[in-house]
Amino acid sequence: MVESTAFSLERYSLAARERVNGALDAYTRFDDGCPAQLSEAMRYSLLATGKRLRPLLALLAVEACGGDESAAMPAACAVEMIHAYSLIHDDLPAMDDDDLRRGRPTCHKVYGEALAILAGDALLTLAFEVLARDVQPPVVAAECCALLARAAGCSALVGGQADDLAGQFSDGGVEALMAIHRRKTGAMMLVSLQLGATIAGADERQLAALTEYGQCLGLAFQITDDLLDVRGETQAMGKRVNKDSDRGKLTYPGLLGIEESTRRAEALVARATLALEPLEPQAAGLQALALYVLHRNH
Amino acid sequence: MVESTAFSLERYSLAARERVNGALDAYTRFDDGCPAQLSEAMRYSLLATGKRLRPLLALLAVEACGGDESAAMPAACAVEMIHAYSLIHDDLPAMDDDDLRRGRPTCHKVYGEALAILAGDALLTLAFEVLARDVQPPVVAAECCALLARAAGCSALVGGQADDLAGQFSDGGVEALMAIHRRKTGAMMLVSLQLGATIAGADERQLAALTEYGQCLGLAFQITDDLLDVRGETQAMGKRVNKDSDRGKLTYPGLLGIEESTRRAEALVARATLALEPLEPQAAGLQALALYVLHRNH
Numbered sequence: 208m209v210e211s212t213a214f215s216l217e218r219y220s221l222a223a224r225e226r227v228n229g230a231l232d233a234y235t236r237f238d239d240g241c242p243a244q245l246s247e248a249m250r251y252s253l254l255a256t257g258k259r260l261r262p263l264l265a266l267l268a269v270e271a272c273g274g275d276e277s278a279a280m281p282a283a284c285a286v287e288m289i290h291a292y293s294l295i296h297d298d299l300p301a302m303d304d305d306d307l308r309r310g311r312p313t314c315h316k317v318y319g320e321a322l323a324i325l326a327g328d329a330l331l332t333l334a335f336e337v338l339a340r341d342v343q344p345p346v347v348a349a350e351c352c353a354l355l356a357r358a359a360g361c362s363a364l365v366g367g368q369a370d371d372l373a374g375q376f377s378d379g380g381v382e383a384l385m386a387i388h389r390r391k392t393g394a395m396m397l398v399s400l401q402l403g404a405t406i407a408g409a410d411e412r413q414l415a416a417l418t419e420y421g422q423c424l425g426l427a428f429q430i431t432d433d434l435l436d437v438r439g440e441t442q443a444m445g446k447r448v449n450k451d452s453d454r455g456k457l458t459y460p461g462l463l464g465i466e467e468s469t470r471r472a473e474a475l476v477a478r479a480t481l482a483l484e485p486l487e488p489q490a491a492g493l494q495a496l497a498l499y500v501l502h503r504n505h
Numbered sequence: 506m507v508e509s510t511a512f513s514l515e516r517y518s519l520a521a522r523e524r525v526n527g528a529l530d531a532y533t534r535f536d537d538g539c540p541a542q543l544s545e546a547m548r549y550s551l552l553a554t555g556k557r558l559r560p561l562l563a564l565l566a567v568e569a570c571g572g573d574e575s576a577a578m579p580a581a582c583a584v585e586m587i588h589a590y591s592l593i594h595d596d597l598p599a600m601d602d603d604d605l606r607r608g609r610p611t612c613h614k615v616y617g618e619a620l621a622i623l624a625g626d627a628l629l630t631l632a633f634e635v636l637a638r639d640v641q642p643p644v645v646a647a648e649c650c651a652l653l654a655r656a657a658g659c660s661a662l663v664g665g666q667a668d669d670l671a672g673q674f675s676d677g678g679v680e681a682l683m684a685i686h687r688r689k690t691g692a693m694m695l696v697s698l699q700l701g702a703t704i705a706g707a708d709e710r711q712l713a714a715l716t717e718y719g720q721c722l723g724l725a726f727q728i729t730d731d732l733l734d735v736r737g738e739t740q741a742m743g744k745r746v747n748k749d750s751d752r753g754k755l756t757y758p759g760l761l762g763i764e765e766s767t768r769r770a771e772a773l774v775a776r777a778t779l780a781l782e783p784l785e786p787q788a789a790g791l792q793a794l795a796l797y798v799l800h801r802n803h
Binding site for chain 2 (some may be wrong): 237245246299319322329335339340353362368369370
C-alpha cells in the first residue's frame with residue numbers, strides 16, 4: 208500500500224479491517240435457529256480474506272464528514288455482506304461459473320449450489336436487518352436501507368450483472384463498458400460513501416464532494432482491476448486471471464490499450480482527490496485510498 | 506371462498522387483490538436502467554395470478570388494528586415480493602427443480618437460470634427499497650425493515666428452506682415438520698400481520714392477538730396445503746401434486762393420516778379465530794380469512 212505523508216493508510220486499514228472482521232464475525236454467530244451448514248457457508252464467503260474496500264469507504268466517509276467511525280460500523284458490515292452475496296451468486300455455474308475466489312474454492316464448490324444460493328440470499332437479507340436495526344436514529348436507518356436497496360437493486364448492482372451476462376454491450380465500446388461498471392461496481396462503492404456520509408449527518412456540499420469522489424474512484428478501480436487482470440498472476444489476485452478477456456468480454460485495456468487505460472485511471476484518481484478538497488483535512492484517509500486504488504497489485 | 510355473515514371475504518379480497526396487483530405493477534415499471542429482460546422476469550413471477558395471501562394479511566391486520574389500508578400497501582407489496590423471490594429460487598434446478606408454478610412454466614424455464622437467480626435477488630432487494638422508502642413515518646419504516654429481514658432471513662425463511670432441502674428432519678416426526686414450516690411458511694405469514702399492525706401503531710395487546718392468530722393460521726395453512734397436495738389435481742393447484750410425498754418429504758397426512766390432519770387444521774383455525782376476540786369487530790376480515798384457509802381448494 209501507498210503511504211501519504213499525513214496519514215498511514217496501511218496502518219489505519221489494517222486496524223480498521225480487524226474491527227470490520229470482528230463485527231462481521233459477531234453478526235454471523237446465530238443462536239436462534241440458523242441451520243449450521245447455512246451459517247457456515249455464509250461465514251466461509253463473508254469472512255474470507257478480502258480488501259474490505261467498501262467497509263473502509265463507509266468508515267472513512269463518516270470520518271471525512273466529521274462523524275464517529277463506530278456509528279458507521281453496521282453500514283460497513285452491510286455493504287460487505289452485499290458484496291459477499293453478489294460474489295457468491297456471480298460465481299454460480301449458471302452465472303460466471305468460477306471455481307476460485309479470494310484464493311479459495313468458491314462457495315458452491317464447497318457447499319453445493321443450493322446452499323450457495325441460499326447463503327447469498329441470507330447475506331443479502333442480513334445486510335438490511337443489520338442496517339435497519341443497528342443504525343441510529345431509526346430515521347437515518349430507514350434512509351440507509353433505501354439507499355442501499357437502490358444501489359444493490361435491479362437498476363444498479365443486479366442490473367449490471369444481468370447486462371454483463373447478456374453481453375449486451377459487447378459491441379458498444381468504452382461508453383457501454385463504463386455504463387456496466389457504473390452499475391456493477393460503481394454503485395456499491397458510491398453507496399458505501401453515501402451511507403457513511405448520511406450517518407454522519409453530512410450537508411449537501413459534503414455529499415456532493417463524496418459523490419464526485421466515489422464516481423471517479425469506482426471507475427478508476429474497475430480500470431485498474433482490468434489492468435491487473437491482464438498483468439496479474441493468479442496467485443496475487445486469488446482468482447483466475449485473463450478471465451474477462453478470455454471470455455471475449457469488454458475490458459479497458461482491450462478497448463483502449465494498457466497505456467491509455469493507465470492514463471485514464473491516473474486522471475480519474477486525480478479528479479477524485481481534487482473532489483475531496485472541501486472536506487480537508489478530515490478526508491486524508493480517502494485521499495490515501497484513492498492513491499492505493501491506483502497503485503495496488505491485487 | 507367462504508362468506509362469513511358480517512363480511513364478504515370474496516368481495517373484499519377480489520377488490521384488495523386488484524389494488525395489490527396495481528401497486529405491484531407500478532412498483533416494477535422501472536425507468537432508471539433496469540435491463541428489460543430482468544424486469545420482464547421479475548414481473549413474470551411477481552404478477553402471476555396468485556392468492557396474494559400475505560398482502561391480504563398485511564392489509565387486514567392494519568384494519569384490524571384501526572389503521573388505514575393504504576398505509577400498509579407498501580408492506581403488502583414487500584411481502585409479496587419476498588414470496589415471489591423465494592418461489593423463484595426454490596424452483597431452481599439446484600433446489601426443488603420445478604417446471605410448473607401457478608399454472609405456468611417456472612421463471613428459469615422461461616428466462617434461464619441466470620436471469621431467474623437475478624430476478625429473485627432483485628425482488629428481494631426491491632422489497633426493502635419499497636418498505637424503507639414508502640412506509641411512513643421513517644421510524645416505522647426502519648422497524649418494518651428489521652422485522653421483514655428477520656422473517657426472511659437465515660433463521661426463518663431461508664433457514665427453513667435450507668433444512669427442508671437437507672431433509673434434516675426426515676426422521677423427526679410431526680414436531681420436526683412443524684419446526685420447518687414455522688420457519689418456511691409461518692414466519693412470512695406472521696410478519697405480514699406484524700407489519701400491518703406496526704404500521705397501524707398497534708398496542709401490545711393487539712400485537713399479541715395477531716401473533717397468536719398468525720402462528721395458528723400459518724400452521725393450519727401448511728396442513729391444508731399438504732392435504733391439497735394429496736387430494737388435489739394439478740389443474741386446481743397450478744403446480745405438480747403429490748410432489749412432496751413423491752420425494753419422500755415429510756407431510757402431515759403422511760405422518761398423521763388425512764383424518765387427524767384435517768382435525769388439527771380445524772382446531773388451529775378455531776384457536777386462530779378465538780385469538781382475534783380482543784380485536785372485534787374490526788377483525789372480521791381476518792376471521793373470514795381463517796375459515797377460507799380451512800376450506801380452500803387451491
